[in-house]
Amino acid sequence: MKVFFLFSDFYRKTIAASFLLALCFVLASCSNGEKDGAILRIGMIEEPRTLNIWLASDANSRKVISLIYQPLYTYDPDTLDLAPWLAQSMPEYDPETISYTVQLRPAKWSDGTEVTAHDVVFTVDLIKDFQVPRYYSQWQFVKKTVAIDEKTVRFYLAEPRAIFLTRTLVNYIVPKSQWAPIAEKAKTMANPLIALMNARVEKPLGSGPYVLAQWREGAFLHLVKNDHFFGSGIEISNRKLGPHADAILFKIYGTADVGVLALKKDTIDFFWWSIQPGYIEDLEKDENTKVYLSDRSALYYMGFNVRKPPFSDPAFRRAANTVIDKNFIIERVLQGYAARMDSIVPSENLFWYEEHLPRYGQGLSRDDRIKKAHRLLSENGYTWETAPVNRSGEVVTPSRILLPDGRPMDDFTILTPPADYDPARATCGVIIQEWLKDLGIPASARPMSFGALLQRIKDRHDFDTFILGYGQLALDPDYLRSFFHSANNRPGGWNMSGYSNPEFDRLADESVQAMDPRIRQELIRKMQQVVMEDVPYIPLYNPAAIEAVGEKRFTGWEQMIDGIGNIWSICRVKSTEADM
């Protein structure tokens, strides 16, 4: 009996102890939960490849980097004009010396040291010394950068450049104290640029609202509030900045499905990725989630290899443009969440967009499009054994098209990214293939992995046609020059089509130096006219950014072009629990 009592006593104690322990756990997790209220949890589709700013080129790395490093100027969310960020005010231009003087704001790096003009000079010199690929083209015309005093920096330009304000000054500034030793060491290596780009920066020193606390690879990134952030409590572009969340936790979900599910289950507060229209209905039904639809500055297009016939013939390209039903693509494939594009510059970019451009096939029925394209082709020497339009004017199934020299056209491919990467573009490929077949043009869509695709198109020029897109076109349309200037028609160059037109080249060269916005606007609009007359690229659509947030814990997202995932949102979202 005694033994039994002893035993039962032991049992009682054990049970009591384990109960206490369990209680502790519950309490601990509760207190954790309360603390979580201040953590902004953001879902990402893929892990950032690197946090080395010089190497980072993928969208996810750039997202994290944008919270750590800051530029001198950024875009105002309402007007999209330049807004001083690290800079105190707008730059002063001196036309005599072709120089810009920029005054810096009182700002500190995350280790508490001042952000000085020397950091700016160091950043520019580093980009120019190493010819860092992503940034060099934007800084190469800057002859000299001088620190006038601790907080004043002056840029001397080799010649007047319109893109200096809109493109160059929005680049990030890095701390000299952290990067100078790395750069020195890299210079001693056989290939300094590679050494610089592969340098591992465990704790990037930044001037942004957050700094990296921990990156557990394959699991999460933990960023904590930067106490030295210059923007805390001040007002820029009529917006009072925070940040209000104590920390940011980036969670990585391999697919959009899981990310959306996490949002619905309240595991994350924001999924930083443009999702497919299919999710919208479901997310809107859920009262805790909200969907933001934003305009984008993007271009999705079909490109031709104009180096080879018959794609070298503008008439052929115009006919192809005529037969493509862009409204069908937008209404069906993109479920209406996109804008039609008739120029390389998105129509939302009002200042630069040219309105008076040829509208091939717009508003025509399928039969009328085929008839118009048929007319265009036959006027230019193309023939058929059975033409797409018969003598009585009816549309019929044609035989293979014969080129002006009488040879039947060879089979060719429309290269697209795989459905896995972008279902819309892969579907477009198949649909356009069918439309071209209506003219007897033997096309076949061929999705291929993105890396191989880009290599074939950009580096080897081994392709016929392709469908690609630029997800984030700059607001300044200098890209027109990059895409179509004949000087960029080289392996690895941005003129992937191989387009060459002396008139366009002349206009493009003039536009670079035109400092008067009105004159530049006119030149840019003329360039659009020339390109759309020759159609080396057929612009297809500009999709909307569809983003979703959980509204339970954070509110106050800032919507601007390209969506709500921007520095303004991160600096301004507030925890709903803090208000209570």
Place this chain on the structure above:
Amino acid sequence: MTITSNRHAAYSMENVIDKKTRRSYKRQRFSAGWSLFYKNMVGKIGLYLLILFGAMALASYIPPLVDPMYHPMTGVDPLISYASPPSWRHWLGTDNIGRDIFSQLLTGARVAFLVGVSAAFISIVLGTLIGMIAGYGGRIADSLLMRFADMIMVMPSLLVILLLSVLFGQLSIWIIVILIALFRWPAVARVIRSQTLTLKKRPFVDMARVAGASHIRIIFRHILPNVLPMALLYMTFRVTSAIIVEAALAFLGFGDPNTVSWGMMLQWVWKTGHMFQAPYWLLPPGICISLITLSFYMMGRAMEEVLDPRLRKIQKADYAAS
């Protein structure tokens, strides 16, 4: 003259009778096998399912004739431009660009048969040939061919095909069929080889050899007919695996974009974000893939019982006991 012609006549008469008896023997064997197969519940269900899918594949030619909007790939409903649930106009609803899911499902059956049967057939032909040569040839031929088979057998076929499609861009449906066949013959070759090893020691092979038959004649005339049932049995299992590999490839985004297969349908529903929103789009192809593979598997199991009397023993013992 007359005598010889009579003798000829007698000989040919005998030949006819011989052929007749042989044919009737074959018929008898077939009907015995068939009744065994048909008695088997598993086999019966498999067969009915297969007939259903066969009918679906044949019916896939009908919808585009009714209206061009029912074309599985290019036809879209002019009034519907979003994923819509089942209706009278579209029995299983439409996908996100307004294509009819039912006609896609029917076409999917056709593609499944095409992929499954042709890949299985090629792998069976390869496997049987290599198995017979290895088993009959013995020694070096045997070792070489079987080690080669081992090498292919341990390769993760789905992974290798995925890699190939990443390297060479999207593969067409026929290339996928051939690749599946090339990876799936070794198991067949092993079974056929072991059968051939027992067969070649049998008296009828010795007799053929004594009568002066060449190796090729022995292999194709005497051994092949005896291993053929086994090969056909394995074909049913190969069909299953070929269909699953094709579906997996398509689902992962490496299928032929110009073909409407069930795996492709699953990929569309997944990638366009309708996985949890459109069960009428997600479930039919999934169920069809499961059922068609199940039907081939069930048929295989029943055929196995017909071919291998050892599997039937328990049943017989049951009869004896009763």
